[in-house]
Amino acid sequence: MMTKQDLLDCHKRIAPFVHKTAILTSRLVDKEVGAQVFFKCENFQRAGAYKMRGATNAILQLSEEQKKSGVVTHSSGNFAQALSLAAQSVGVTAHIVMPSTAPEVKKVGVREYGGKIYECEPTVQARQAFADEIGLKTGATFVHPSNDINVILGQGTAALELLKKQPDLDFIFCPVGGGGLIAGSALAASYFGNNCKVYGAEPFEADDAYRSLQSGKIESNETTNTIADGLKTMLGDKNFPIIKELVSGIVRITEDEIVAAMKLVWERMKIIIEPSSAVTVAAVLKQSKEQPEVFQNKKIGIIISGGNVDLSNLPF
Amino acid sequence: MMTKQDLLDCHKRIAPFVHKTAILTSRLVDKEVGAQVFFKCENFQRAGAYKMRGATNAILQLSEEQKKSGVVTHSSGNFAQALSLAAQSVGVTAHIVMPSTAPEVKKVGVREYGGKIYECEPTVQARQAFADEIGLKTGATFVHPSNDINVILGQGTAALELLKKQPDLDFIFCPVGGGGLIAGSALAASYFGNNCKVYGAEPFEADDAYRSLQSGKIESNETTNTIADGLKTMLGDKNFPIIKELVSGIVRITEDEIVAAMKLVWERMKIIIEPSSAVTVAAVLKQSKEQPEVFQNKKIGIIISGGNVDLSNLPF
Numbered sequence A, B: 001m002m003t004k005q006d007l008l009d010c011h012k013r014i015a016p017f018v019h020k021t022a023i024l025t026s027r028l029v030d031k032e033v034g035a036q037v038f039f040k041c042e043n044f045q046r047a048g049a050y051k052m053r054g055a056t057n058a059i060l061q062l063s064e065e066q067k068k069s070g071v072v073t074h075s076s077g078n079f080a081q082a083l084s085l086a087a088q089s090v091g092v093t094a095h096i097v098m099p100s101t102a103p104e105v106k107k108v109g110v111r112e113y114g115g116k117i118y119e120c121e122p123t124v125q126a127r128q129a130f131a132d133e134i135g136l137k138t139g140a141t142f143v144h145p146s147n148d149i150n151v152i153l154g155q156g157t158a159a160l161e162l163l164k165k166q167p168d169l170d171f172i173f174c175p176v177g178g179g180g181l182i183a184g185s186a187l188a189a190s191y192f193g194n195n196c197k198v199y200g201a202e203p204f205e206a207d208d209a210y211r212s213l214q215s216g217k218i219e220s221n222e223t224t225n226t227i228a229d230g231l232k233t234m235l236g237d238k239n240f241p242i243i244k245e246l247v248s249g250i251v252r253i254t255e256d257e258i259v260a261a262m263k264l265v266w267e268r269m270k271i272i273i274e275p276s277s278a279v280t281v282a283a284v285l286k287q288s289k290e291q292p293e294v295f296q297n298k299k300i301g302i303i304i305s306g307g308n309v310d311l312s313n314l315p316f
Helices: A004-017 A027-033 A051-060 A064-069 A078-089 A104-112 A124-138 A149-165 A180-192 A208-215 A240-246 A255-269 A275-290 B004-017 B027-033 B051-060 B064-069 B078-089 B104-112 B124-138 B149-165 B180-192 B208-215 B240-246 B255-269 B275-290
Strands: A036-041 A071-074 A094-099 A116-120 A171-175 A197-203 A247-253 A299-304 B036-041 B071-074 B094-099 B116-120 B171-175 B197-203 B247-253 B299-304
Touching (some): A004 A051, A004 A149, A027 A036, A027 A255, A027 A275, A036 A149, A071 A078, A071 A124, A078 A094, A094 A104, A104 A116, A116 A124, A149 A171, A149 A299, A171 A275, A180 A240, A208 A240, A247 A275, A255 A275, A275 A299, B004 B149, B004 B180, B027 B255, B027 B275, B036 B149, B051 B078, B071 B078, B071 B124, B078 B094, B078 B104, B094 B104, B094 B124, B116 B124, B149 B180, B149 B299, B171 B180, B180 B197, B180 B240, B197 B208, B197 B275, B208 B240, B208 B247, B240 B247, B247 B275, B255 B275, B275 B299
Parallel strands (some): A036 A299, A071 A094, A094 A116, A171 A197, A171 A299, A197 A247, B036 B299, B071 B094, B171 B197, B171 B299, B197 B247
């Protein structure tokens, strides 16, 4: 089990390589939600997403010998960029397996940060098989984007920073893709929160985590027909037990709700968030409509996971 | 002449009604420019632009008698929204004359904040004539968007806040439309800066301020064929003397440079800035390419003037 001290050590370890991102508020959102909402802006993070935290921690934990052979991962985009940049910072080679359907802007980012891209079919099986093959050929250490203890700890530092600034948050909402962010956030809330409940948000079109919590075992997505391209992956055996123990629930969101929330944040808060982050904002808005009493006089943290959007392909 | 104390009093007066906006930095921009750059994010201001500062100050300076008859202005958009919101906050009616060509998103904003819209031909003459007519009919006090002492003081508080946080800025760059922001910023820099030079930025397609500084008298725009819709207006007799005395120069920017700078900030800083603000970023980027030595080891402040963009009509 990851301890409070593990999380603090991780935060200190990665500090020189990641931004302590801004926390923004909005009068309009507070009014809409009927509560005080704090946006932890990981869209301002290096490489445009919280993934930089976990990637950095994973690489800094490699031995010198391992660093020589590089790292390999598969990712729909944000972890790919993050691992490339984190690797580049310490002179390590990053091999990145990306689905052929990944947004062009994310591929450009990986190339800019010196990552070597290998395109594969957009299935979970194809990604893993290709990454394993590269690992065998090059000796690169595989770093999973979400099902890795060091990655989970790293991702948890966003919630840790948020709770240090706002120690009396009643809720933290974050998106659920592979489960690394929510597992890390739930750990941070359990160690640094004051009875702070953690909720996940995911699209109806990729609701594996919701169904996994219902059934008690890891379920996979039948379809992943969602604009939230970062949330198509499934949970893993390292993060699911944490999620099962510490997460209070998962709110499911329609595609229309995702786009509406994204537009609201762009237009009114003037920050660029990607669809995966809009899912989380939509979850808070939805809960505030369905059960307004739950949020009354409460403080809610939202982890804005990233801002990597292809500007030439917007949903509005 | 407006004094240091006037500026401090104004800042205190408007504080309850405006946001103390965030100041953001970007490693990528610092690298591009070869200097430390501080973005004063007035796109996060209430009503989405710095104009809220001046509008609020102007309304708070009205007598109770004047407040009863309302205010009237003409504006291409941001001042319209700002005056509407500032007026609404204190229960005053705002009559807003807008050019028929103003972006739809700005008209929607005015309506939301309770402003009464009157559409007119998109010429400086038509705007003023219509606003005068409304003033005569209703008794409303005319508040000019930029050529008004109280407005200039209000706009100067953004630079004042920036200099309080970063007292050793070497430069402040801001856009020049009607001249209220740059006049206020120049006053703030003269009173609170440490030898801080203020530069303006404007499109080649609306370079009246550049030509006015050259000729020593207020010049008007021959064309205003620019995407920077906030910068089409001309200088006035109240702000021009301040600009002439305190502004070090004005950098002119092409339309392509505006769009490129806007895209850079959206993609890399993940904040939404409008074209008028992109002009200023473009000016800093341009200067850093043309005379890199000038910015070496310097600190530069950029007033990001606003973020009101029609998302259904983007230039990329």
